[in-house]
Amino acid sequence: MTIEITRTGKDSLFIDTPVMPAAGTFGYGDAYRNIVRVEKLGAVITNPVTYQPWHPANGTRVIPLDAGVLVHTGLPNPGISKVLSQYRTMWSRMPVPVIMHIVATTPDQVARCASRIEAEEVVTGIELGLNDDTGSQSAQDFVKAVLRNTQKPLMVRLPMQDAYELAEPVAQAGAGALVVTAPPRGTARDPYSGRLVPGRVYGPLIRPIALRMVGHLARRVDIPIIGAGGIHSPQDARDFIEAGARAVQIDSVTWIEPKMLEIIARDLGGLTVTRASDALADEWYLGMGESTLARRRESMRAEDD
Amino acid sequence: MIAQLTDAMQQTQALIQRVRRINAHFQHVDLGIEEQLGDIKPGQSLLVRQTQDWQPYLREQWWPVRIAPNLVVVERPGHIKYEPGEFISVLGPVGSFFRFRRSLRHVLLIAYDTPPTPLLSMIPLLIANQTSLTLVLLGEAAAYQTDHLAGQVEVIHGGADLEWEHRIMTVGLADQVFAVARPDDEIRRFGDIWRMFAELRADIRKNYLFGVFQSIQPCGAGVCQACMIRLKQGTALTCVEGPTLDLSQVQL
Numbered sequence: 001m002t003i004e005i006t007r008t009g010k011d012s013l014f015i016d017t018p019v020m021p022a023a024g025t026f027g028y029g030d031a032y033r034n035i036v037r038v039e040k041l042g043a044v045i046t047n048p049v050t051y052q053p054w055h056p057a058n059g060t061r062v063i064p065l066d067a068g069v070l071v072h073t074g075l076p077n078p079g080i081s082k083v084l085s086q087y088r089t090m091w092s093r094m095p096v097p098v099i100m101h102i103v104a105t106t107p108d109q110v111a112r113c114a115s116r117i118e119a120e121e122v123v124t125g126i127e128l129g130l131n132d133d134t135g136s137q138s139a140q141d142f143v144k145a146v147l148r149n150t151q152k153p154l155m156v157r158l159p160m161q162d163a164y165e166l167a168e169p170v171a172q173a174g175a176g177a178l179v180v181t182a183p184p185r186g187t188a189r190d191p192y193s194g195r196l197v198p199g200r201v202y203g204p205l206i207r208p209i210a211l212r213m214v215g216h217l218a219r220r221v222d223i224p225i226i227g228a229g230g231i232h233s234p235q236d237a238r239d240f241i242e243a244g245a246r247a248v249q250i251d252s253v254t255w256i257e258p259k260m261l262e263i264i265a266r267d268l269g270g271l272t273v274t275r276a277s278d279a280l281a282d283e284w285y286l287g288m289g290e291s292t293l294a295r296r297r298e299s300m301r302a303e304d305d
Numbered sequence: 306m307i308a309q310l311t312d313a314m315q316q317t318q319a320l321i322q323r324v325r326r327i328n329a330h331f332q333h334v335d336l337g338i339e340e341q342l343g344d345i346k347p348g349q350s351l352l353v354r355q356t357q358d359w360q361p362y363l364r365e366q367w368w369p370v371r372i373a374p375n376l377v378v379v380e381r382p383g384h385i386k387y388e389p390g391e392f393i394s395v396l397g398p399v400g401s402f403f404r405f406r407r408s409l410r411h412v413l414l415i416a417y418d419t420p421p422t423p424l425l426s427m428i429p430l431l432i433a434n435q436t437s438l439t440l441v442l443l444g445e446a447a448a449y450q451t452d453h454l455a456g457q458v459e460v461i462h463g464g465a466d467l468e469w470e471h472r473i474m475t476v477g478l479a480d481q482v483f484a485v486a487r488p489d490d491e492i493r494r495f496g497d498i499w500r501m502f503a504e505l506r507a508d509i510r511k512n513y514l515f516g517v518f519q520s521i522q523p524c525g526a527g528v529c530q531a532c533m534i535r536l537k538q539g540t541a542l543t544c545v546e547g548p549t550l551d552l553s554q555v556q557l
Contacts (some may be wrong), residue, residue: 023522024529026528027527031524031527032526032528035315035316047528047530055535055540060492061520062521064362066360067362069363069523071523071531072531073529075530077531078541159472192490202463203359204361233361253524254528255357255523255528256362256363258316259316296320296322296337300320301390
């Protein structure tokens with residue numbers, strides 16, 4: 001199965017499985033090497049990167065919410081040069097395309113990032129993350145700044161609050177695909193300091209909002225849409241495909257249940273099993289088959305009896 | 306920096322084998338662990354989920370207090386009910402292990418407004434190496450009951466003002482110091498501890514005074530970057546390079 005996830009052209013991006021991690025949830029590709037088999041994914045989206053180094057945010061960074069979490073990191077990263085020098089070798093061994101997520105800081109810096117990436121064979125494409133306060137004209141300027149400096153396929157991640165407004169201008173400016181959407185911004189009170197903290201909101205409650213946007217925008221724009229936002233199960237991911245997404249990005253569930261990323265990828269990759277007779281124990285779901293711990297529990301029960 | 310990058314984490318399950326109340330506020334839970342978690346070392350922790358629901362959303366950080374083959378004993382608040390025979394989902398090991406100086410005679414542990422739980426896993430190791438140990442409980446930590454600790458551990462109770470009896474002598478004897486502070490304001494409290502040591506010692510050399518950070522860990526693998534700490538030069542992720550960081554390197 002091969003899926004074209006950017007607009008058709010000589011530099012279009014094809015992936016084997018319509019599932020990839022969302023930027024900021026999978027690091028630079030090797031953090032979960034003992035848990036997630038990267039070759040089962042469609043692509044790897046890197047953590048957000050800027051031209052200059054960015055420092056972590058001050059103050060409270062994480063506020064647990066009901067069925068979710070608010071995270072405010074400040075998108076710390078060492079800058080594109082250091083990221084490339086640190087991960088180039090590892091990415092060259094990646095069995096799937098590496099797509100670098102670039103933060104839309106200024107058109108000039110984004111253009112410099114695109115130029116750097118253009119020279120890197122190990123990076124297959126770019127995902128541009130637009131900020132929440134980006135207007136239509138500004139969004140187009142960012143897209144054009146990237147496309148002037150690279151032939152690589154470009155996906156643009158839309159901010160949730162402006163996704164309807166930005167989708168068509170971004171598509172017209174030449175983006176290869178839209179990622180709908182970035183985690184929404186929110187504010188929550190830190191129970192310890194008593195302060196209100198802004199940040200991005202993650203959790204399953206984001207899903208219905210993102211799903212509606214995907215369905216709506218899939219009918220309005222003529223470039224592929226990649227659905228993202230609150231996907232926590234294979235069925236959630238299938239819902240996005242049914243709504244018109246060409247592929248999906250999995251966000252915070254990877255932090256909580258890293259194996260779920262591979263489970264969703266296997267499911268959407270056409271490898272769904274319920275319990276194949278020859279499946280290895282625990283291959284698909286934890287606790288599904290026999291394990292040493294299950295045997296130990298049985299012996300505990302036998303001792304109790 | 307004391308910490309070293311460890312191998313990537315595993316996602317597996319653990320079996321609650323035994324639950325023992327150790328005092329009015331805490332219990333010890335024996336976890337049977339799978340082989341792939343067998344390499345967990347003092348200083349590292351586990352991220353645990355007991356439910357398949359999304360409430361609570363984040364995993365809880367569980368700190369081992371004793372590590373044996375196929376078994377980890379963790380210290381948990383006494384009001385939470387755990388059932389022997391229950392399986393829990395585990396991510397780990399999280400973080401890097403404690404690193405000690407080669408010639409180590411005396412280690413000072415400080416708990417400031419928080420229980421000393423993250424420090425306790427080093428006690429069996431140090432006692433086995435005939436290193437003497439002093440545990441100083443400051444502020445709200447003074448309420449922590451210590452009857453279950455090994456008799457070799459000297460326990461001193463102090464005030465919220467970082468004062469305790471024979472403080473100069475205790476600090477002077479220590480070859481290494483490990484401190485925990487209340488997680489909601491760790492940097493300020495570690496700064497208080499640093500200034501106190503700066504007053505008592507002519508200089509604080511590298512690899513001497515360490516903070517064990519208890520930041521909330523959404524991922525525990527260094528990908529969400531929510532636990533990143535500013536150092537005097539660069540940054541460190543407490544879930545990967547920590548939780549134990551040399552306070553001489555941290556921007557306090």
